[in-house]
Amino acid sequence: MSRYQTLALATEKLIGEGVLRAGDRLPxxxxxxxxxxxxxxxxxxxxxLLESRGLIEARPRSGxxxxxxxxxxxxxxxxxxxxxxxxxxxxxxxxxEILESVKDPAVVPxxxxxxxxxxFPLDKLGRFLAGAxxxxxxLATVTDLPPGNEELxxxxxxxxxxxxxxxxPQEIVVTSGAMEGLNLCLQAVTRPGDLIxxxxxxxxxxxxxxxxxxxxxxxxPTHPREGVSLPALADALAQHPVKACLLMxxxxxxxxxxxxxxxxxxxxxxxxxxxxxxxxxxxxxxxxFGERAPLCAKGEDRLGxxxxxxxxxxxxxxxxxxxxxxxxxxxxxxxxxxxSTSLATTVPVQIALAEFLKHGGYDHHLRRLRRALAxxxxxMVAAIERHFPPGTRLARPGGGYFLWLELPPGVDALAVHRLxxxxxxxxxxxxxxxxxxxxRNCIRLNFGHPEALARADAxxxxxxxxxxxx
Numbered sequence: 001m002s003r004y005q006t007l008a009l010a011t012e013k014l015i016g017e018g019v020l021r022a023g024d025r026l027p028x029x030x031x032x033x034x035x036x037x038x039x040x041x042x043x044x045x046x047x048x049l050l051e052s053r054g055l056i057e058a059r060p061r062s063g064x065x066x067x068x069x070x071x072x073x074x075x076x077x078x079x080x081x082x083x084x085x086x087x088x089x090x091x092x093x094x095x096x097e098i099l100e101s102v103k104d105p106a107v108v109p110x111x112x113x114x115x116x117x118x119x120f121p122l123d124k125l126g127r128f129l130a131g132a133x134x135x136x137x138x139l140a141t142v143t144d145l146p147p148g149n150e151e152l153x154x155x156x157x158x159x160x161x162x163x164x165x166x167x168x169p170q171e172i173v174v175t176s177g178a179m180e181g182l183n184l185c186l187q188a189v190t191r192p193g194d195l196i197x198x199x200x201x202x203x204x205x206x207x208x209x210x211x212x213x214x215x216x217x218x219x220x221p222t223h224p225r226e227g228v229s230l231p232a233l234a235d236a237l238a239q240h241p242v243k244a245c246l247l248m249x250x251x252x253x254x255x256x257x258x259x260x261x262x263x264x265x266x267x268x269x270x271x272x273x274x275x276x277x278x279x280x281x282x283x284x285x286x287x288x289f290g291e292r293a294p295l296c297a298k299g300e301d302r303l304g305x306x307x308x309x310x311x312x313x314x315x316x317x318x319x320x321x322x323x324x325x326x327x328x329x330x331x332x333x334x335x336x337x338x339x340s341t342s343l344a345t346t347v348p349v350q351i352a353l354a355e356f357l358k359h360g361g362y363d364h365h366l367r368r369l370r371r372a373l374a375x376x377x378x379x380m381v382a383a384i385e386r387h388f389p390p391g392t393r394l395a396r397p398g399g400g401y402f403l404w405l406e407l408p409p410g411v412d413a414l415a416v417h418r419l420x421x422x423x424x425x426x427x428x429x430x431x432x433x434x435x436x437x438x439x440r441n442c443i444r445l446n447f448g449h450p451e452a453l454a455r456a457d458a459x460x461x462x463x464x465x466x467x468x469x470x
Contacts, residue, residue, distance in 0.1 A: 003038055003042050004038075004042045004043075004045035004046040004049065005046070005049070005371075005375055006371065007032070007036060007038065007042065007043065007046040008046040008047075008049045008050050008375075009371065009374055009375055009378070011026070011046065011050060011055075011056075012050065012053075012055060012378055015055055015056075015066055020066050021066060022066050022067065023065060023066060024065065024066045025062075025063055025064070025065050026047070026056060026063065026064040026065065026066070028063055029043045029044060029047075032046075047064050050064075051064070053378065053379070053382035054067060054382060054385070054386065055067060055382070074384070074385060074388075074392055074393055074394040075393050075394075076224055076225065076393060076394070076395055076396070077224045077393040077394075077395055077404065077406040077442075078224075079221050079222070079223045079224075079229065080200050080201065080221050080222050080223075080438075080439075081221055082200035082219035082220070082221060082434065082436070082438060083219065083436060083438075084218075085218070088216055089207055089210055089211035089215070089216075089217065089435055090211070091204065091207045091208065091211055091432070091435065091437075092208050092211055092212070094431075094432065094437070095204045095207070095208060095432050098111075098417065098428070098429060098432050099111070099428075099432075101421055101426050102426055104426075106424065107421070107424055107425065107426045108424060108425040108426060108449075108452045108455055108458045109426055109446060109449050109452055110425060110426055110427050110428075110445045110446050110449075110452060110458070110462075111417075111426035111427040111428040111444070111445075111446065112426070112446050112448075112449070113205075113253070113428075113446070114313070114314070114318055114446075114448070115314065115318070115373070115401050115446070115448030115449065116448055116449040116450060116451060116452075117318050117319070118450070118451070119369055119372060119373075119448070119450075120316060120317065120318060120365075120369075121316075121360070121365055122317075124356075124360060125316075125317055125320070125352065125353075125356060125360075128352040128353075128355050128356045128360060129348060129349065129352040131352070131355070132348045132349075132351035132352040132355065133348045136347065136348055136351070140347050140351070141347055144344070144347045144350060144351075145339070145343070145344050146173055146174070146335045146338040146339050146343075146344060146345075147170070147172060147173040147174060147331070147335050147338075148172070148173060148174025148324070148345060148350060149174065149347065149350035149351055149354055150169065151351070151354040151358075152174060152322075152350045152351070152353055152354035152357070153169040153172040153174065153324070154169050154354075155354055155357040155358065156169075156172055156324055156326075156357075157169045157172060159357075160296065160298065160299075160326065163293060163296035163298075163299065164295070164296060164299045165296045165298040165299030166299070167298060167308075167326045170331070171326050171327060171328065171331045172324050172325070172326050172327075172331075173324060173325045173327060173331060173334050173335050173338055174322065174323070174324050174345050174350060175311075175322075175323045175324055175325060175338060175345060176321045176322075176323070176342055176345050176346075177311050177313055177321040177322070177323045178281060178283050178309050178310060178311035178313065178323040179205055179209075179323075180323065180338075180341075180342065181309040181310075181311070181323045181324065181325040182205065182206060182209055182246075182279065182281055182309055183209050183212075183213075184325065184334050184337045184338055184341070185279045185307040185309060185325060185327065185330070185334065186209055186210065186213055186215070186244070186246070186279065187213065187337050188307070188327070188330045188333045188334050188337060189243060189244045189277045189279070189307070189330060190213065190215055190243050190244055191243075192213060192214030192215070193214060193215070193216070194215055194216070194241075194243040194244075195215070195216045195217070195218060195240055195241055195242055195243060196210060196215055196216070196217055196218075196242065196243060196244045196245065196246055197217070197218050197220055197233060197236055197237070197240075197242045197244075197245045197246070197247075198210075198217050198218070198219055198220065198245075198246050198247070198435070199219070199220055199222040199227070199228050199247055199248065199252060199255075200219035200220060200221065200222055200434060200435075200438070201222070201254055201255060201404075201430065201433035201434055201438070201439055201442070202219070202246075202248075202252075202433055202434070202435075203248065203252075203253040203254065203281065203433070204432045204433055206246050206281065207435055210246070217435050218236055218240055218242065219434065219435055219436070220232050220233050220236060222252075222255060222257065223257060224255045224256070224257055224395035224404060225257055225258070225395065225396075226257060226258070226259060226260055226263065227247075227248075227249060227252060227255075227257040227258060227259035227263070228247055228249075228259065228267075230263060230266055230267060230270065233245070233267075233270065234270055237270070237271075237274045237276060242274075242276055243276070243277075244276060244277045244278070244279055245271065245276060245277070245278050245279065246279045246281070247278065247279070247280055247281070248280070248281045248282065248284075249264060249267075249280055249282065249294075249297055250282055250284055250285040250288075250294050250399070251284040251285070251287060251288070251397055251398065251399040251400030251402075252284075253284070253400070253402055253444075254402055254404050254428065254430075254433050254444035255395055255397075255402075255404045256395055256396075256397025256398075256399075256400050256402050256403065256404060257395070257397070258294055258397070258398050258399065261294065261295035264295050264297045264300065265295075265300050267297070268297055268300040268301060268302075268306070271305060272302065272303050272305065275303070275305065276305070277305045277306070277307060277330070278297075278301075278305060278306050278307065279307045279309065280297060280298075280306065280307070280308050280309060281309050282308060282309060282310045283309070283310055283311050283313065283314045283315075283323075284314060284315075284399060284400040284401075285310065285399075286314075286315040286366055286370075287314065287315060287369070287370060287373060287399045287400050287401065288370065288398060288399040289370060289373070289374040289377070289397075289398050289399050290398060290399075294399075298326060301328060303328075303329070304328035304329030304330075305328060305329070306326075306328050307325055307326070307327045307328060307330055307334070308325065308326040308327075308328075309323065309324070309325050310323060310324060311323030311324070312353060315366060315369065316353075316356075316362065316365065316366075317353060320349050320353065321345075321346075321349075322345065322349055322350060322353055370399075372450070373399075373400075373401050373447070373448060376401070376447045376448065376449075376450055376453055377396075377397070377401075377403070377447050379447070379453050380403060380445065380447040380453060380459065381394065381396065381403070383453075383456075383459040383460070384403070384405070384445075384459060384463070386460075386463075387459055387460045387462070387463030387464070388405070388407075388462075388463045388466055388467075389408060389463070389466060389467040389470060390408070391407075391408030391409070391470075392405060392406070392407055392408060392466070393405065393406035394406075401446055401447055401448030402444055402445070402446060402447070403444070403445045403447060404442065404443075404444055405442060405443050405444075405445065406441060406442050407441045407442065407443065407466055408441070408466075408470055409441060410441070410469065410470065411441045411466055411469045411470065412440060412441070412469065413427075413429035413430045413431065413439070413440055413441055413442055413443050414429050414431065414440070415469065416429065416443060416462075416465055416466055416469070417429040417443075419465045420461070420462055420465055423461055423465075425458050425461060425462055427443045427444070427445060427462070428443060428444040428445075428446075429442075429443055430442030430443060430444070
């Protein structure tokens with residue numbers, strides 16, 4: 001991220017937090033140069049960027065001021081209210097039909113579940129992978145069978161330790177991406193016909209996995225900023241034979257919600273009282289926009305009931321398909337299931353990522369990635385505020401790369417999806433995130449593709465499609 005973008009991001013944050021309020025005068029170019037040790041060109045570029053987003057305005061011979069009306073400042077959606085009964089699942093065909101267009105490189109990928117590969121150090125990773133392949137010990141094809149490469153598991157355990165969670169490498173099972181980890185965890189703690197609790201809305205891959213395993217689900221109300229409702233979850237645990245909870249506590253897909261640290265502790269205590277396992281899909285935890293990483297709930301697990309899933313696909317190595325499960329008391333069972341299903345995860349890739357974690361500057365890459373995503377989030381929000389009709393609601397995440405929009409009543413997200421696709425734009429319509437196809441006027445948009453955001457017409461076109469339905 002360039003210096004002017006960093007300065008713009010810092011200023012936008014001050015405006016968002018209310019430090020700089022409507023009508024306030026920004027520091028003069030000379031003052032900003034002195035305070036931030038940058039050139040006048042850098043300050044002007046930052047101010048031009050903020051002006052283009054509708055956050056500030058220039059007044060002749062007076063300087064730059066925070067705009068009195070900052071776009072629409074779209075309101076936040078309310079807590080979801082899914083049906084309270086349990087249900088079977090018939091979602092896979094519907095989901096595959098919706099998502100097929102994501103593969104087309106000519107389509108604007110606002111509906112993709114992946115960030116742009118251009119955000120990742122793929123050339124550097126490639127050099128580590130080439131070195132791992134050249135130096136591969138033939139015995140590693142046996143010694144690195146599940147639970148996986150010892151050094152990679154040690155490096156992952158060190159990252160847990162830095163987050164305040166003590167996880168032994170022996171508890172970690174390397175998987176072929178987080179999706180395999182999710183399936184293995186569900187198999188380890190449930191049987192066909194069992195009931196699991198999920199957020200609502202929830203990531204469609206969890207619905208597909210539950211359907212494949214013959215599970216039933218109960219959808220728990222979820223807040224777009226603070227995540228799953230603990231009172232509603234407590235009621236579900238008291239009234240239904242819930243065998244496991246499948247949740248995303250950090251920047252959930254699709255809402256972007258983040259369960260506050262104190263409520264994570266309450267959640268872990270609640271599940272411990274009921275002795276119900278928590279399967280946490282935590283692939284976005286490294287993508288926080290603030291100064292501090294969110295609390296790692298794994299560190300609050302005292303009974304080994306937390307099966308923590310993550311991967312490198314969303315934060316470092318898309319396409320490498322390396323994930324893991326820190327499976328607590330279920331580690332041996334997950335390891336056996338891994339052996340009996342896919343046998344092993346590619347050995348040279350495990351070795352390459354272990355070396356990258358030791359020597360590749362992973363944390364430096366993450367800092368750059370987080371800054372880039374935060375800037376891209378601001379760009380998409382500003383465009384939505386400009387182009388979408390009144391009545392639109394928007395959930396602003398503190399990390400990840402998704403925005404959840406509740407469109408005005410009467411708008412059909414599936415119709416928006418079809419019309420947008422005809423114009424070369426892909427979105428993720430709300431019904432794919434619900435076991436009962438709720439959220440028919442909601443969509444999820446991906447701001448993780450800077451090349452898509454550069455298409456100034458794409459979000460304007462999407463806004464016109466939505467407005468035309470009113």
